[in-house]
Amino acid sequence: MRKSYTQMHLADTYDDVCSTLEDDKPKFIRLIEEHIDFSKLISYEFTMVFYRLYGRPRKYGLESFIRFFTLQRILGIACDKTMLSILHCSRELLDFCGFEKVPDASLLTRFRHDFVNNIKKLFDQLVEITEPICREIDPKKADYLLYDTTGVEVNVAENNPKFVNTKLNQAKKIANTNPSVNPYAMAYGLMPETARANQLAKQQYINGHFCYAFKAGILTNGLGIVREISLFDESFKKRHPEVVSQKTDNPQLDKEVGDSTSLRPVLRDFYDAHPLFSYKTFLGDSAFDKYDTYTMLRDDFLFDRVAIPLNPRNTAGKQTDYDNNGTPLCPNDGTPFTYLGASRDKTRSARFKWVCHMSKFIPGTTTRLCHCLNPCTTSTYGRCVYTYPGKNFRYYPGIPRGTEHWNNLYRHRILIERTINLLKDPLGVAYRKSYQQYTTKSDLLFAGITQLIGVILAHAINKPKLYKSIKKLIA
Numbered sequence: 001m002r003k004s005y006t007q008m009h010l011a012d013t014y015d016d017v018c019s020t021l022e023d024d025k026p027k028f029i030r031l032i033e034e035h036i037d038f039s040k041l042i043s044y045e046f047t048m049v050f051y052r053l054y055g056r057p058r059k060y061g062l063e064s065f066i067r068f069f070t071l072q073r074i075l076g077i078a079c080d081k082t083m084l085s086i087l088h089c090s091r092e093l094l095d096f097c098g099f100e101k102v103p104d105a106s107l108l109t110r111f112r113h114d115f116v117n118n119i120k121k122l123f124d125q126l127v128e129i130t131e132p133i134c135r136e137i138d139p140k141k142a143d144y145l146l147y148d149t150t151g152v153e154v155n156v157a158e159n160n161p162k163f164v165n166t167k168l169n170q171a172k173k174i175a176n177t178n179p180s181v182n183p184y185a186m187a188y189g190l191m192p193e194t195a196r197a198n199q200l201a202k203q204q205y206i207n208g209h210f211c212y213a214f215k216a217g218i219l220t221n222g223l224g225i226v227r228e229i230s231l232f233d234e235s236f237k238k239r240h241p242e243v244v245s246q247k248t249d250n251p252q253l254d255k256e257v258g259d260s261t262s263l264r265p266v267l268r269d270f271y272d273a274h275p276l277f278s279y280k281t282f283l284g285d286s287a288f289d290k291y292d293t294y295t296m297l298r299d300d301f302l303f304d305r306v307a308i309p310l311n312p313r314n315t316a317g318k319q320t321d322y323d324n325n326g327t328p329l330c331p332n333d334g335t336p337f338t339y340l341g342a343s344r345d346k347t348r349s350a351r352f353k354w355v356c357h358m359s360k361f362i363p364g365t366t367t368r369l370c371h372c373l374n375p376c377t378t379s380t381y382g383r384c385v386y387t388y389p390g391k392n393f394r395y396y397p398g399i400p401r402g403t404e405h406w407n408n409l410y411r412h413r414i415l416i417e418r419t420i421n422l423l424k425d426p427l428g429v430a431y432r433k434s435y436q437q438y439t440t441k442s443d444l445l446f447a448g449i450t451q452l453i454g455v456i457l458a459h460a461i462n463k464p465k466l467y468k469s470i471k472k473l474i475a
Helices: 010-023 028-035 044-054 062-075 080-088 091-097 105-115 114-139 161-177 182-188 236-238 259-273 291-299 405-424 436-461 471-472
Strands: 145-154 202-206 208-221 226-231 281-283 306-308 338-343 351-355 359-360 368-369 384-387
Touching: 028 091, 028 436, 044 062, 044 368, 062 080, 062 091, 062 105, 062 405, 062 436, 080 091, 080 105, 105 114, 105 436, 114 226, 114 436, 145 202, 145 259, 145 405, 161 182, 208 259, 208 405, 208 436, 226 436, 236 259, 236 351, 259 291, 291 306, 306 405, 405 436, 436 471
Parallel strands: 145 281, 281 306
Antiparallel strands: 145 208, 202 208, 208 226, 338 351, 351 384, 359 368
């Protein structure tokens, strides 16, 4: 019996090859190409600025640069040359970036330096896109705003352990002739305040060690999704000159921007970029515990609740009627009162109600009866105290301190620490080989852009639980 043969056409062969190449693409490339349209994310203004500077036609287009830096952060590659070597070995990744051939490393540095402001606007645009997604994932947590500062170490000689050892050896020689000298304390005293290669990189104490770094402020929501990235560079200080404090006789050695002093300008920049955004709860660590901070958050930025732990150094004297959390105390034995809830009547100021700890409900009724053997009041209900957030918003910042509700709310602050770690470690910002401020800012912004693209991608494929890191989507 004769077999029948089908003639093969060149078009069929071409389709088979294309299908094979498409199937062999890495999973994350297929996901990004299917759900992320980079051309729509890039603004018309960014496009015009890019091609006005470099002219048309361009061998390397704007979208190709955006794709490259996003891919670099996804893979966590800190060094540009290493990333370019990967493109040399992978045609799929080269095609994903849209490069006809691998570009020179100097073009990448020039792009980050020349278009840092446009990269910031691209980041702000993604924040606008992801805001409704965050509200859909968890409306409650998306209404929290968290703030903290961090430092991005730079590649300078002063960050080399050999530099510290040299200063330590010098101090030990002095200590040999003077036993009262602590060589380790003297070694850090001999360290310069700024790096020699870049005077803008100042000595800071980060993650348990001294280093030379650029300081930045990070805002996230209660989901750990970054909302604002502000590097405290020269442009930031020019916009907000009030954040710089001169504490030395040498005007060239201005101290770094403090945590609490940076809060207002960072929030102001954030709301200027997103005037329709509104948050009701603010979370920060004890570094922000100042009376002016609470007033500013309530009056200028309209926060209803502020979760900041009290700093004992900012509390003068000791109160006998209230504990350190502002909870009323029993005048007889000093036992804290029981919190009954908040009252916000239309005709009265907001207030918190506290009652004697010995006051209990009569079984089967809604009436309270005080069982204290030595009552401090003639009322059978028991002693009742009201505290008013409007009079002292630091002690009563819209939520009673020391309660289970307070503890459950404040534990969300750890999310900003995790987000900072995500930007610096998995996304590769902490291991960069650069000491320039503009490239540092661009890399930090691209790390935030990468996380936001992950949020959009998780929403597009209906996997909202994977919104925190794009790496989970491509694993």
